[in-house]
Each structure stands twice: as C-alpha cells, then as structure tokens.
Amino acid sequence: MKYFKFLLVGVLFGIVLSKAEIISWYRIYEMFRFESFHMYGVIGSAVLIGIVMVQIMKRMEFKGTHGEQVQFVPKSFSVPRYLFGGIIFGLGWAMVGACPGPVFILLGKGVISILVVILGALLGTFLYGLVKNKLVH
Amino acid sequence: MELILKPWPWYVAGPGIALVMGLLVYFGKSFGVSSNLRTMCSLAGAGKYAEFFKFDWKSQIWNLIFVAGAMIGGYIAHNYLTESHQINLNPNTVNSLKELGFTNIGAAYMPQGIFGVDVLFTVKGWLYLLSGGILVGFGTRYAGGCTSGHAISGLSNLQVPSLIAVVGFFIGGLVMTHLLLPFIV
Numbered sequence: 076m077k078y079f080k081f082l083l084v085g086v087l088f089g090i091v092l093s094k095a096e097i098i099s100w101y102r103i104y105e106m107f108r109f110e111s112f113h114m115y116g117v118i119g120s121a122v123l124i125g126i127v128m129v130q131i132m133k134r135m136e137f138k139g140t141h142g143e144q145v146q147f148v149p150k151s152f153s154v155p156r157y158l159f160g161g162i163i164f165g166l167g168w169a170m171v172g173a174c175p176g177p178v179f180i181l182l183g184k185g186v187i188s189i190l191v192v193i194l195g196a197l198l199g200t201f202l203y204g205l206v207k208n209k210l211v212h
Numbered sequence: 213m214e215l216i217l218k219p220w221p222w223y224v225a226g227p228g229i230a231l232v233m234g235l236l237v238y239f240g241k242s243f244g245v246s247s248n249l250r251t252m253c254s255l256a257g258a259g260k261y262a263e264f265f266k267f268d269w270k271s272q273i274w275n276l277i278f279v280a281g282a283m284i285g286g287y288i289a290h291n292y293l294t295e296s297h298q299i300n301l302n303p304n305t306v307n308s309l310k311e312l313g314f315t316n317i318g319a320a321y322m323p324q325g326i327f328g329v330d331v332l333f334t335v336k337g338w339l340y341l342l343s344g345g346i347l348v349g350f351g352t353r354y355a356g357g358c359t360s361g362h363a364i365s366g367l368s369n370l371q372v373p374s375l376i377a378v379v380g381f382f383i384g385g386l387v388m389t390h391l392l393l394p395f396i397v
Contacts, residue, residue: 078277080239085278088232089285094216094293095225098286099321101299104309107382107389110302113222118363120226121233125368128234150356150366150373157373160355161362161380167347168381169388170340170396172322174359175246175352178345179279181322183286188327191338195345197256200249202346203353204264210354 089180098180100172107169155211167199217295233364241274244361245282246352248275297321312397326397340396355380 092098097117106114168174171192173181178196181189220228233243250265251272258265290297299318309317314325331337352358355377357366363381366374 078274081236081241081274081277082281082284084232084235084239085281085283086285086288087228087235087281088278089282089287090289090293091220091225091228091232091285092282093286093289094220095222095228096219096299096321097225099299100323100326101301101305101309101318101321103385104389105301105305107385108305108308110305116222117225117229118359120223121229121364122367124227124230125233125364126370128230128237129368129370132237150371152373154376157355157362157376158380158383160351160353161377162351162384162387163347164351164355164358165381165384165386166388166392167344167349167351167384168359169385169393170344171326171348174348175249176279176282176358176360178348179245179283180286183283184290184321185287186322186327187329188332188337188341191332191341192345192348195342195347196249196349196352197252197345198342199346199349199351200353201253201258201261201265201349203350204250204253204258204262207262207264 088176089183092177092180093184098173098177098184103169103172153212159211216293219300229364230368233360233368236278239274242361243365244357245275245279246349246358246361247272248279249349250353251276312394351384 095113095117096102097114102111102114105111164174171178173189173192175196178189178193182193236243250267251269254265254267254269297320299321301318306317309323314323316324325331326337326340331341348358352361355362357374357377359381362374362377367378
C-alpha cells in the first residue's frame with residue numbers, strides 16, 4: 076500500500092496534462108511557433124509556484140513523510156552535457172510532440188501508435204547507456 | 213461539471229503540475245519521468261550490456277507506479293472528463309500545417325498523418341515515430357532529465373544546469389519545427 080499514493084499522484088498528473096491538452100502534438104507545434112501562450116503559461120506558472128514551494132520547504136527545513144529533511148540534490152555543473160543532450164531531446168520532442176510523461180498518458184488515452192515512440196525512447200536510452208563513456212559530459 | 217469537461221486553462225494546469233511536484237517532494241521523492249526509461253531498460257536486462265543499467269532499480273518502483281497512474285489518468289480524462297477532443301488552434305498554426313499537407317487539423321489530440329493506426333503499416337510511419345522516440349530517449353538521458361526533471365523540478369530549484377538544458381530543449385525544438393519538419397513530415 077505504500078505505493079498507492081504514487082499511483083494517485085500519477086492519476087492526477089495524467090488528468091491535468093490530458094485536460095489541458097499539453098499532451099497534444101498540436102500544442103507543442105504551436106508552442107515552438109510562438110503562436111499560443113498556453114504552454115508558456117503552463118510551464119511558467121508551474122515553475123513560479125515551484126520556486127516558492129521549494130524556497131519555503133528549504134527555509135522551514137521541511138520534514139517529509141518519512142521524517143527526514145527533504146533533499147534537493149543539485150546537478151553537477153557542465154555545459155556540453157545539458158546543451159547537447161537538451162538539443163537532441165528538443166529535436167525529438169518537436170517531432171513526436173510528446174516527452175517521456177505524455178507518451179504514457181497518450182497510451183492510456185488509447186493512442187496505440189505511441190507504443191512505437193515508447194519503443195524508440197527505450198532504444199535511445201539503451202543507446203545512451205552503451206556509448207555513455209564516449210560522450211562529453 | 214461543465215467547467216471540468218471543457219479544456220483546462222494554463223492557470224489550472226500550471227498549479228496542478230506544481231502540486232504534483234510538491235506532493236512527490238513531500239513523499240521524499242523527486243519529480244522526473246524520464247528516469248523510468250532507464251529503469252525499464254534495466255528490467256529488460258540491459259545491465260548485461262552496460263554498467264549504466266546496473267543500479268538499484270527497486271528504488272525506482274514508486275516512479276513506475278507513478279507512470280502507471282499517469283496512464284490511468286489519461287484513460288479517465290479521455291473517457292469520462294472530455295466532451296470534445298478537438299483542439300482549438302491559432303489560425304496561423306492551422307495554415308502552416310495545411311501548407312505541410314496536414315488534413316483534419318485539430319480534429320483530435322494527435323494528427324492522423326503521424327499517429328493514425330494506418331501509419332503502423334508503413335515504413336515511413338515507423339521510421340518517423342521510432343527516430344523521434346530515439347532522440348527523446350537518448351537526449352533526456354544525456355541531459356539527465358526531461359521537461360519534468362529539468363524544466364519543472366530543476367528550474368523550481370533555480371539550478372543553472374537545468375536552465376542550460378531547457379535552452380537546449382528549445383534550440384532543438386525550434387530547429388525541428390522550423391527547419392527540419394517541413395522536409396520529413
């Protein structure tokens with residue numbers, strides 16, 4: 076039962092992204108053409124509220140459900156890794172109009188062909204694991 | 213009920229996503245969906261081929277459950293909470309898609325020409341979806357996160373690496389949308 080709460084948060088995530096059409100290929104295309112405020116409003120407001128939440132949690136030395144202090148582990152600094160990785164992801168994001176969360180929500184919606192995208196994403200992850208040591212990080 | 217059935221505006225969705233992130237942090241986890249792809253590779257036996265997949269995947273079970281919940285959420289929203297599956301797009305967006313040869317623009321969440329079941333019977337359809345997926349999977353792991361991990365969680369924590377990643381997301385997305393998509397779609 077300790078996992079049940081994660082299932083519920085996942086359901087909430089799926090419903091919100093589906094109802095706000097964030098999982099639609101068209102919305103991503105429209106976003107990259109700067110022809111709608113919608114996606115910018117979604118990400119922007121989520122980040123603004125997120126910043127406030129994280130600051131409050133840090134300052135109050137907030138204790139999570141397990142009693143330990145909530146940790147925010149910063150990522151180690153590097154430019155090429157995040158820039159190159161980001162660009163490669165961005166190319167794919169604009170092609171299939173979905174990132175790793177929405178692909179699963181779309182599957183739940185019954186978009187069967189998204190399975191090919193998921194297969195590709197698994198292959199891409201596998202490929203990264205194979206060549207990881209040869210890449211600039 | 214009327215309001216629930218209509219598309220939700222950004223000022224509902226944004227706080228909703230922040231709530232999802234806040235709940236996960238409260239439960240002692242962090243919000244990042246793409247790491248599940250690594251976990252799934254490990255479960256499929258990828259550890260035999262690369263060290264990267266030899267990790268304690270059991271610590272990620274909660275995230276797989278989260279994704280299962282997201283699928284259920286998509287099912288519920290699609291079948292019970294949506295009265296119209298049409299997407300109202302900016303007329304300029306519609307025109308640009310017409311020029312690219314799209315039909316029934318905005319009739320459903322996904323364009324039929326890319327995601328219709330019939331594309332599964334064409335080589336081009338498979339190549340498009342598979343290569344897009346590979347870029348997503350490879351890119352997120354290289355960058356160490358996707359929209360949830362970097363754009364939402366990372367920026368909320370004011371992390372510079374996440375800002376660099378998000379700039380990368382946009383460079384890639386803009387290049388694809390404006391320069392490459394017209395030739396490959």
